[in-house]
Amino acid sequence: MSKSLKNIGIVSALTAISRVLGLVRDQLSAAIFGTSVMNSAFITAFNLPNLFRRLLGEGSLTAAIVPTLQEELHESGRPGAYLLLSKVTSWLLVVTGTLVLLAMIAFSQSRLLPGHDEKWYLAADLTVILFPYLAFVCLAAAFNATLNVFQRFTEPALSPIWLNVTMIISLGGAGLHWADTDLGRMHWLCAGVLAGGFFQMAVPAAVLMHAGWRPRLDLVASPRLREIGRLMAPGLFGTAIYQINVFVSRLLAFSLNDSAASVLFYANRLVELPIGVFAIAVATVVYPLIAKHAVQRDFASMAEDYQKGMRVILVINVPAAAGLVLLNEPIVRLLFQRGAFTAEDTAHMAPLLALFALGMPFFSVVSLTTRSFYAMKDMLTPVIVAGISFLVNLGLSLLLMRSLEAAGLVLASTAAIVVQTIILQAWLEKRLPQLSFAPLWKSAWKIVAGTAVMGGIVVGGRHALKRVLPPGHVLDLSVVLGLIVVGAISYGIVLWVLRIEGREDFEKMLGRLRGKK
Template sequence: MSKSLKNISVVAFATVVSRVLGLVREIFIAAAFGTSALNSAFVSAFTLPNLFRRLLGEGALTAAFVPTLTQELEHRQRAAAFALVSKVTSWLLVVTVAVVALAMLASTQAGGLLRVLGDLGPAAATARRFLLAADLAVILFPYMIFVCLAAAFSAACQVLGRFSEPALSPVWLNLAILAALGLGGVWAWGDTARMHLLCAGVLVGGFFQMAVPAGVLWREGWRPVFDLRVDDRVREITRLMGPTVIGSAIYLINIAVSRLIGLSLNDQANSVLNLATRVMELPIGVFTIAIATVVFPLIARHAARADWVSLGVDYHKGLRLVLLVNIPAALGLALLSEPVTRLLFQRGEFTAGDTALMTPVLAVYACGLPFLSFTTVALRGFYALKDTVTPVRAAGLSFVVNLGLSLLLIRWFSTVGLALAGNLAVLVQAWYLQRRLALRLPGLGFGPLLPNLGKIVVASVLMGALVWGGQLAVAGAGFAPRVHDLVVIAGLIPVAAAAYGGLLWLMRIEGREELARIIDKLRGKAARE
């Protein structure tokens, strides 16, 4: 467990750097474009290659690739594992190039149709938003090739125990986008030219996202070979991918439909939803993805050895850790949604009106953090067992719930209704996945987590009361708005985190002894040095 915690801390640190840069990126994009139709179009267009990444890369491929590559490494050593990496990436390159070519052609044709519709009276405003998205999608789709290959290379690195470099690879995307925004501010004339520079930054960053984990594999001894031969392992990956591709396709359609509803709703919806998602993804990315990244190869190894007891132990530890972090994070972010939004984004083209639009959306999204985190780990449990059918059913259920509730709730709550629908869909998905996992292996039931969950909830509520009272105290001090927000964020969050940690320690949360041993080891090492 100590080694797992060390790996989690490494991935968490690398992901902190990446996510913070990603948030800085969104701050600069918001300052440059606000919540304009152009920004909403960029969000929609950039969503498309990222969704296909989930379809062909991080979702379907990784779920099938990691257990199979782990098995190959366990039984046939590195040479066979590297040969499998070459075969998988060769096929992935062929498929992604073909998909990108077709998608660019479809976007071009759709753009032509939308130009015609843009001349029609009632549909003109909506058609113009869709036209902007179609034109930008043509530029951005090649990013999919880079990011899908990056997902395969990163998965191989993780199986080899190299976690930090793949976790840092998104840094290059964020740096490239920030550089493009800087150039746009200096050289470009007009919003369209700056947007095209931003798209160029995405493509450059995508290349480096792919190159960094590929370089790690090169240092580990892998040499790329274009190999389209099909063997039993490739067939197994293809078989395992089949249901997951369907599940990822459902997810793709789910997000695409949400984006289409957002585009049809108003100019601001997709921009606001994207920014709220980015803020919410900071705790998800820093902790949940780090934990899931380390736990997945570990439980996949237990499954390959049919060690179900160890699998259950590590699965529950992973769930406990994500709930330990994300329940208080959800409550804190919901309570502080207004000062967080104002401090991070309210500058340039992002106005006080945009803050008022985004604050309730962020608060609602924050409440879904625990369920989204839970789902992330639960899915890894199925993938470790090579069960890719159940996640498809869960994705289908989530899609039906999200679509039905989105169409219903936007009537009363507009953009906030889309966030509410997404949260409820994830809640249903989490419930379904855990129920099916417990039926498959009773040792993976939720029961062992309940005592710790009670302690986490009690500590989180007390922490929330501290945050609420602290906000009232700061509000009464008469600070200027920007100073008020800075004092609330920089002052209350560390105090609340310390109080929460202290409460859990006093309640003897499970894992306390392990942490104490790690602290003692670090103290002993420091004393010796």
């Protein structure tokens, strides 16, 4: 497990860099465009290729290719795995290329449907520009999944960094210096997306080629390729439900008012920071391990890795969620309130951040629970549960958005992810009793105790700082940075004193690091 913790640390560190760059990117776009209709149109347009990316790339494809590649690697070695990769990427190129062409043609004709607000035509125009990103990022997902199977996690973790860097350079550099209008700057931002997608695809492909893979167009079907297709079918439907769920929520937000889609997006991005850095990093490293154990029918080891991974997720994400709830307003004000992003926008966004944060631990747990079903090649169960979650979200969204507007949409999505978490874990235990959550309750109570101590210190410290510092950036900076550090230290001390389970794995890893030094 100490080796897994090292890999988790690598992925987490690189993901943290990516998320920080993503935050800089969001701050830049918020300062330039604010919560204007231009920004909301871009967010809505970028959702479309991202929806298909999750469907064909990082969602069902990754879930299907990892266990199948593990079997091919076990039986035929790397040559067999490389041959299967060529077949998968060849079909991906054909399918995504066709989708991109059809989508660009369809959205370019949006003005043939008259009678809509101009913002919808603007979103359609931006979709035409952004849709080729789909092909790049789907191929990147196949390359990154293969690298993960080979226990190489650094290059896949670098993938989102390329996107963030190119978008920052394109908007903050070329856009600000060479564009005279908001639309011109938006076109530069779209160019950054496309450039980032290319690098996301090209870098892992180059790493695989250096390791011995020789790409070739191979559309001949094989038993393993058919198996990936068979496994993708229910997973595709399940991922589609989830992504349509997200997409419908953002469309509803876009229909509420010009700013709702933007503030929802930025609040969700802040919540994704700890999820991406820790929960997704853990799931990325643990998934190939539990898939390997599932192939070998070693369910005891599979349960051990699952529960250790789940413990790490809870240790990080429960206090992170509490911190976002308690410090929502100073965080938003410190990170976003400048340029075109006003104090009124902060007042709208801060409560949404707190509501999103309530669902963060549940979303983090689902990321690993779902992969446990995929490791056993059970793609149908997550589909059924995703369908239930979709109905909960859609029903509550339509019910609550009329009275609570954007807050109603967030409450609906939070309730849906709680329902999804409970049902998934219950059905996972029914399918494989070894993967029970019961052994984690002892750790869960210690995590809650540490979070309560941390929360008390944060609340008390915030009131104390308000008495000695005047309102402004100095106060916000002191509250956010100072109290996060103090709170994290107090939380860690409580867990250490209570002897949180899994502590010995960290001690072993630290011992090895000292030995190397």
